[in-house]
Amino acid sequence: MKIAHDDLNRLKSDADTEYLRYSKMDLRIDMARGIPSPQQIDLSMALLDVPLGNDYLSEDGTDSRNYGGQQGLLEARRLFSTLVGVPEDQIVVGGNSSLALMYECLAQAWRYGTPDSPRAWSQEPGGISFICVVPGYDRHFAMCEDFGIRMISVPMLDDGPDMELVKRLVVSDSSIKGIWCVPKYSNPTSTTYSKAVVETLASMPAAARDFRIFWDNAYVVHPLVEVDDSLENIYTQAVRHGHSNRPLIFASTSKMTLPGAGIAELAGSKDNTAWWLKAAALRSVGPDKVNQLRQVRFLRSPEKIKELMEQHRQLLLPKFERVHEVFNRRLGTFGVAQWTRPRGGYFVSLEVLPGTAKRVVELAAQAGVKFATPGSCFPYGIDERDYQLRIAPSYPDILQLTTALEVISVCVAKAAFDHLSAVASVE
Amino acid sequence: MKIAHDDLNRLKSDADTEYLRYSKMDLRIDMARGIPSPQQIDLSMALLDVPLGNDYLSEDGTDSRNYGGQQGLLEARRLFSTLVGVPEDQIVVGGNSSLALMYECLAQAWRYGTPDSPRAWSQEPGGISFICVVPGYDRHFAMCEDFGIRMISVPMLDDGPDMELVKRLVVSDSSIKGIWCVPKYSNPTSTTYSKAVVETLASMPAAARDFRIFWDNAYVVHPLVEVDDSLENIYTQAVRHGHSNRPLIFASTSKMTLPGAGIAELAGSKDNTAWWLKAAALRSVGPDKVNQLRQVRFLRSPEKIKELMEQHRQLLLPKFERVHEVFNRRLGTFGVAQWTRPRGGYFVSLEVLPGTAKRVVELAAQAGVKFATPGSCFPYGIDERDYQLRIAPSYPDILQLTTALEVISVCVAKAAFDHLSAVASVE
Numbered sequence: 001m002k003i004a005h006d007d008l009n010r011l012k013s014d015a016d017t018e019y020l021r022y023s024k025m026d027l028r029i030d031m032a033r034g035i036p037s038p039q040q041i042d043l044s045m046a047l048l049d050v051p052l053g054n055d056y057l058s059e060d061g062t063d064s065r066n067y068g069g070q071q072g073l074l075e076a077r078r079l080f081s082t083l084v085g086v087p088e089d090q091i092v093v094g095g096n097s098s099l100a101l102m103y104e105c106l107a108q109a110w111r112y113g114t115p116d117s118p119r120a121w122s123q124e125p126g127g128i129s130f131i132c133v134v135p136g137y138d139r140h141f142a143m144c145e146d147f148g149i150r151m152i153s154v155p156m157l158d159d160g161p162d163m164e165l166v167k168r169l170v171v172s173d174s175s176i177k178g179i180w181c182v183p184k185y186s187n188p189t190s191t192t193y194s195k196a197v198v199e200t201l202a203s204m205p206a207a208a209r210d211f212r213i214f215w216d217n218a219y220v221v222h223p224l225v226e227v228d229d230s231l232e233n234i235y236t237q238a239v240r241h242g243h244s245n246r247p248l249i250f251a252s253t254s255k256m257t258l259p260g261a262g263i264a265e266l267a268g269s270k271d272n273t274a275w276w277l278k279a280a281a282l283r284s285v286g287p288d289k290v291n292q293l294r295q296v297r298f299l300r301s302p303e304k305i306k307e308l309m310e311q312h313r314q315l316l317l318p319k320f321e322r323v324h325e326v327f328n329r330r331l332g333t334f335g336v337a338q339w340t341r342p343r344g345g346y347f348v349s350l351e352v353l354p355g356t357a358k359r360v361v362e363l364a365a366q367a368g369v370k371f372a373t374p375g376s377c378f379p380y381g382i383d384e385r386d387y388q389l390r391i392a393p394s395y396p397d398i399l400q401l402t403t404a405l406e407v408i409s410v411c412v413a414k415a416a417f418d419h420l421s422a423v424a425s426v427e
Numbered sequence: 428m429k430i431a432h433d434d435l436n437r438l439k440s441d442a443d444t445e446y447l448r449y450s451k452m453d454l455r456i457d458m459a460r461g462i463p464s465p466q467q468i469d470l471s472m473a474l475l476d477v478p479l480g481n482d483y484l485s486e487d488g489t490d491s492r493n494y495g496g497q498q499g500l501l502e503a504r505r506l507f508s509t510l511v512g513v514p515e516d517q518i519v520v521g522g523n524s525s526l527a528l529m530y531e532c533l534a535q536a537w538r539y540g541t542p543d544s545p546r547a548w549s550q551e552p553g554g555i556s557f558i559c560v561v562p563g564y565d566r567h568f569a570m571c572e573d574f575g576i577r578m579i580s581v582p583m584l585d586d587g588p589d590m591e592l593v594k595r596l597v598v599s600d601s602s603i604k605g606i607w608c609v610p611k612y613s614n615p616t617s618t619t620y621s622k623a624v625v626e627t628l629a630s631m632p633a634a635a636r637d638f639r640i641f642w643d644n645a646y647v648v649h650p651l652v653e654v655d656d657s658l659e660n661i662y663t664q665a666v667r668h669g670h671s672n673r674p675l676i677f678a679s680t681s682k683m684t685l686p687g688a689g690i691a692e693l694a695g696s697k698d699n700t701a702w703w704l705k706a707a708a709l710r711s712v713g714p715d716k717v718n719q720l721r722q723v724r725f726l727r728s729p730e731k732i733k734e735l736m737e738q739h740r741q742l743l744l745p746k747f748e749r750v751h752e753v754f755n756r757r758l759g760t761f762g763v764a765q766w767t768r769p770r771g772g773y774f775v776s777l778e779v780l781p782g783t784a785k786r787v788v789e790l791a792a793q794a795g796v797k798f799a800t801p802g803s804c805f806p807y808g809i810d811e812r813d814y815q816l817r818i819a820p821s822y823p824d825i826l827q828l829t830t831a832l833e834v835i836s837v838c839v840a841k842a843a844f845d846h847l848s849a850v851a852s853v854e
Contacts, residue, residue: 033494041492045480048492048717052475065468065475065685067460095522096715103710107534139709146709254712258492261717282566282573283530285681288523290475290688291718 003334005424011334012421015414019363022407027368029404034187034346034392036259036312043311044257047298052290064289070280071273076263076292082302083220084249085233086267092276094287098252098264099139101276102214105248105266106143108279109177109212115271116210116245121149121177131169131179133161135349135377135388137187140180140216144379151379152176156189160197167204174207178214184231185219185345188377188390192229192343202237202246213238215249221309222255223344224320235268244269253295255346256308263287263295319393319401323348326402330409336416339391348391349377350408356415357386363411369404430761432851438761439848442841446790449834454795456831461614461773461819463686463739470738471684474725479717491716497707498700503690503719509729510647511676512660513694519703521714525679525691526566529641532675532693533570535706536604536639542698543637543672548576548604558596558606560588562776562804562815564614567607567643571806578806579603583616587624594631601634605641611658612646612772615804615817619656619770629664629673640665642676648736649682650771651747662695671696680722682773683735690714690722746820746828750775753829757836763843766818775818776804777835783842784813790838796831 003011056064058073071077072093081088094101113120121128129150132141136156144151152169155162160183170176181201183193193201201213215234223229234247247268254262266276299305324341327350331337339350350372352360358374372390375383391408393401430438483491485500498504499520508515521528540547548555556577559568563583571578579596582589587610597603608628610620620628628640642661650656661674674695681689693703726732751768754777758764766777777799779787785801799817802810818835820828 035494038490038493041490048479048483049476053472056475063465063468065687066465067462067681067686069687097710097712100711142709254494258717259494260492260496260713261715282569283524284527285524286687288688288715288718290685291715 003420008417008421008424011413012417015410015417018410019367019414022410023367025368027403027407029368029396029400030370031392031396031401031404032370032372033395035395036255037315037395037397040312040315040394041258043308044298047257047294050294050297052293056290056293058289058293062289064293067285069289070277070284070286072263072265072287073289073292073296075296077265079296079299079301080251080265080267083305084217084235084251084265084267086235086249090270090273091265091267092273092280093263093265093292095264096252096254096260096262096291098216098218098250098254101250101264101266102140102216102248103143104279105214105276106147108276109210110147112279114210114212114245115275118210124175124177126175128177129173129175131161131166131176132379133180133186134379135188135390136180137182137216138373138376138381140214141379141381144180149177150175153379156186156191158191160191160193163197163200163204167200170204170206170211172207176206177208177210178212180214180216182216182218183234184217184229185222185224185343187218187345188340188347188349190340190342190345190347190349192231195232198232198234199237202234202243203241211246213247215247217249217251218255219345220251221305222312222346223309224313224317225343229343245271248272253299256305256312257295257298261291263292316394318398320348322398322402323391323393323405326405326409330406331412334413334416337412346392346394348393350389350391350412351387352389352412353416353419354385354387356412356419357383357389359415359419360389360408360411363415364408367407367411369407371404371408430847435844435848435851438840439844442837442844445837446794446841449837450794452795454830454834456795456823456827457797458819458823458828458831459797459799460822462822463682464742464822464824467739467742467821468685470735471725474684474721477721477724479720483717483720485716485720489716491720494712496716497704497711497713499690499692499714500716500719500723502723504692506723506726506728507678507692507694510732511644511662511678511692511694513662513676517697517700518692518694519700519707520690520692520719523679523681523687523689523691523718525643525645525677525681528677528691528693529567529643530570531706532641532703533574535703536637537574539706541637541639541672542702545637551602551604553602555604556600556602558588558593558603559806560606560608560613561806562615562817563607564609564643565800565803565808567641568806568808571607576604577602580806583613583618585618587618587620590624590627590631594627597631597633597638599634603633604635604637605639607641607643609643609645610661611644611656612649612651612770614645614772615767615774615776617767617769617772617774617776619658622659625659625661626664629661629670630668638673640674642674644676644678645682646772647678648732649739649773650736651740651744652770656770672698675699680726683732683739684722684725688718690719743821745825747775749825749829750818750820750832753832753836757833758839761840761843764839773819773821775820777816777818777839778814779816779839780843780846781812781814783839783846784810784816786842786846787816787835787838790842791835794834794838796834798831798835
C-alpha cells in the first residue's frame with residue numbers, strides 16, 4: 001500500500017481529530033471475550049425452571065440426585081452422540097466446562113501417559129511438543145505453556161491448518177504428541193476444516209504412536225450463515241485409518257443454553273473414555289447429573305437444538321454484520337486492515353497494519369474500549385508481526401457495539417497513519 | 428478371650444447353620460459406601476424446583492447464568508463462611524465435589540508447590556510424605572498413592588490423631604508436607620478432634636515450611652446426637668499461631684441437599700485462595716453459579732440448615748441404632764468384635780477378631796451382602812492386623828439393613844469361631 005505524502009498527513013490529522021472526539025466521550029466498553037449476551041441467555045430461561053421434582057430418574061432408572069454415574073446420564077450421552085457422531089457409550093458427560101475436560105486429558109497424559117504412550121508425557125526425555133494452529137485459541141496455548149509443552153505454530157489456511165506442514169512435522173518429530181484444533185468456525189478465523197483436511201489429520205502417519213488430536217468442537221451447531229457448514233467426522237475417519245485413539249472430541253452446551261451452567265462432553269475411542277474414567281474416579285464423586293437431566297429435557301433433540309441455535313443466530317447475525325459494515329465504511333478504502341466475515345462461531349479476526357496491533361489496543365483502551373489482547377491468538381502471546389486482533393461482538397448491545405467498532409476503526413487508522421508517517425519521515 | 432473347647436465347637440456349628448440359612452435367601456444388598464438414602468434426598472426436593480427464572484442475579488449483580496466468577500457467588504461464600512468460620516472473601520465455592528477441590532489442591536502443589544514451597548512437591552528430592560490418620564478415608568489415601576506420596580500412618584485416638592506422634596514426625600521430617608484430617612465425626616471412627624488437638628495441629632512446629640493440613644470437614648453439620656459436637660476453628664488457631672497458610676478447609680452441601688448436585692468450598696488464608704484461583708483460571712470458565720444460587724436460596728441460613736440436618740438425623744438415627752442393636756444382640760456376648768457408636772457422620776467402625784476381616788467380607792459377599800472393602804481404611808489398602816471394617820448404614824431401608832446386619836454378624840461370628848477353632852486345633 002502506498003499513500004501519497006499529503007494524503008497521509010491529512011488522513012493522520014483526521015484520525016487524530018476523530019480519536020480525540022471519542023476519547024472525550026468517557027466510554028467504558030469491555031468486549032474482550034466471546035460471551036453470549038443476556039438476550040441470548042434469555043432464550044434458555046425455561047431451562048432454569050425445568051420441573052424435576054417428580055421426575056428425577058434417568059431413563060435407565062439412575063437417581064440423578066445421588067452420587068455416582070461418572071460417565072454421565074445415558075440421555076445426555078445420547079444427545080451429544082447426535083452432535084459429535086460418536087456412539088453414546090464412548091461419550092463421557094461432565095460438568096459445565098469442556099475446558100476442564102481438555103485440561104484433565106492433558107494433565108492425565110502428563111502424569112500417566114495415554115493408553116498408547118510408552119511413558120508419561122512428563123517423563124519424555126527432551127520434553128514434548130504440540131502443534132498450535134495460528135491464529136488460535138489463547139486458552140489452549142495457555143495450557144501448553146503452563147505444562148511446559150513446546151508449541152509449534154502452523155498457519156491456518158482457508159480450509160484448515162496447513163496440512164503439508166503438519167504432515168511433515170508430525171511424521172518426523174516424535175516429540176509432537178498433539179495438535180489443538182477448533183475444527184468448525186474456528187476461534188478466531190471462523191474456518192471450518194475441509195473434508196480433505198480432516199481425513200489427512202485422521203490418516204497421516206505420526207512419529208509418536210500416542211499422537212492426539214484435541215478436537216475442540218466448541219461451535220458444533222453455531223452457524224451465522226443460513227446453512228450450517230458440514231464437518232467431516234474425525235472419529236469415523238480415525239477408525240477407518242486405524243487411528244481410533246487419535247481424536248479426543250470436546251463439545252459443550254455452554255453456548256447453547258447457559259454459559260456458566262452448561263454440560264460438556266468428551267468423546268472418543270473406548271480406550272480413551274475408559275482411560276479418562278479411571279482417573280476421574282480418583283478425583284470426583286461423579287458429575288452433576290441433575291443438571292444433565294435439566295439440559296436434556298430442555299434441549300430434547302437435534303431438531304430442537306437447531307431451532308434454538310437459529311434464535312441465537314438471529315441475535316448474533318446483526319452484530320457480526322455491523323462489524324463488517326463499520327470496518328468497511330471506516331477502513332475499507334485505505335487498505336490498512338482486513339477482517340474475516342465469519343460463517344459461524346463467535347469471532348472476527350482483524351488484521352491491521354503489521355507493527356500496529358499493540359498500539360491499536362492501547363489507543364482503544366485509552367479511549368475506554370477494551371476489546372482484545374495483542375498476541376493472545378498466538379503461542380506465548382507473541383504475535384511477531386504485531387498485526388492480528390480478535391473481535392468478539394456477541395456481548396454488547398448493538399449501539400454499544402457500534403460505538404466500540406467506530407473507536408476501534410479510528411484507532412486502527414490512527415495507528416496505521418502514525419506508523420506510515422513515522423516510516424515516511426525516516427525514509 | 429478364651430472360649431472352652433466344647434463351647435467353641437457348638438458356637439461354630441451354630442454359626443455354620445445360621446450362615447447356611449442366610450446363604451439360601453438369595454440376598455442382594457450393597458451398602459459399601461456412605462450414600463444418603465432416597466428419603467434423605469427427598470428432604471431437598473424443593474431445591475430441584477427453586478424458581479430462578481425471574482431472579483438469576485446474585486446480590487452483587489452478577490448474572491449467575493453467564494461465564495466467570497471463578498471464586499463463586501458472594502451469597503454462597505457467605506453461607507459457607509458461617510459453617511467453616513473463615514471470612515467470605517477467603518472462600519472459594521466450586522462445583523459439586525469437595526473431593527475435586529482436594530485433588531486440585533494436591534495436584535497444584537504437586538506441579539507448582541504451595542505459596543510457601545521452595546519448589547514443586549513433585550520436585551522434592553527424595554519425594555514427599557503425608558500423615559494419614561488410621562483408620563481413615565480411602566479416597567484421601569488413594570490420592571496419595573496415585574501421586575506417589577509416601578503415607579505415614581498415625582493412629583486415631585479418642586480425641587483425634589495421636590498428637591505426640593504427629594508432633595514428633597512433623598518437626599523432624601521435612602519430607603512431610605501434609606496431613607489428611609476429617610476433624611468432625613471422622614470417617615470411619617466418628618471422632619471429633621478435641622480443642623487441644625486442633626490447637627496443637629495449628630501451632631506445632633513443622634520441619635517443612637509448606638506443611639498443609641487438608642481439613643476435610645465433610646460432616647460439619649451432621650450430628651447423630653441431639654447436641655452437635657463443637658469443633659475448634661482450625662483457621663483462627665492457625666492465624667493465632669502464625670501459621671495462617673497451614674489449613675486448607677473443605678466442606679460441601681452434598682450430604683445436606685443432593686449428593687450428586689451439591690456445591691463445595693475451599694477456605695483458607697488469602698494466599699491459599701489466591702493460589703488456587705490463579706491455577707483455576709487455566710482450566711475452567713468458572714463454576715456453575717446457577718446451582719450455587721439454587722443451593723443458597725434453598726438452604727438460606729445456618730438456622731435453616733440446622734433444621735434440615737435435624738430431619739436427616741431423624742432418618743439416620745434409627746439405622747445407626749439398629750447397627751448397635753443387632754451387633755450387640757448377635758456379637759455382644761462373645762467378645763469377638765467391637766464397634767463404634769457414632770455421635771455423627773456416616774459410618775460405624777467395626778473391629779473383628781484380628782486375622783478375620785477379609786474372611787468376614789468374603790463370607791458376607793458370598794451370602795449376597797456387599798458391605799465393606801477390607802483394608803480400605805488404611806494406606807495402600809493394607810490392614811496389617813486384618814481386623815477393621817467400615818459399616819455404612821445410611822442407604823438401605825431399615826428392613827434390608829437389619830437383614831444385612833444379621834448376615835454381617837453371623838459372618839463375623841463364623842469367621843471368628845472358624846479362626847479360633849483352627850488355632851485351637853494347632854495348639
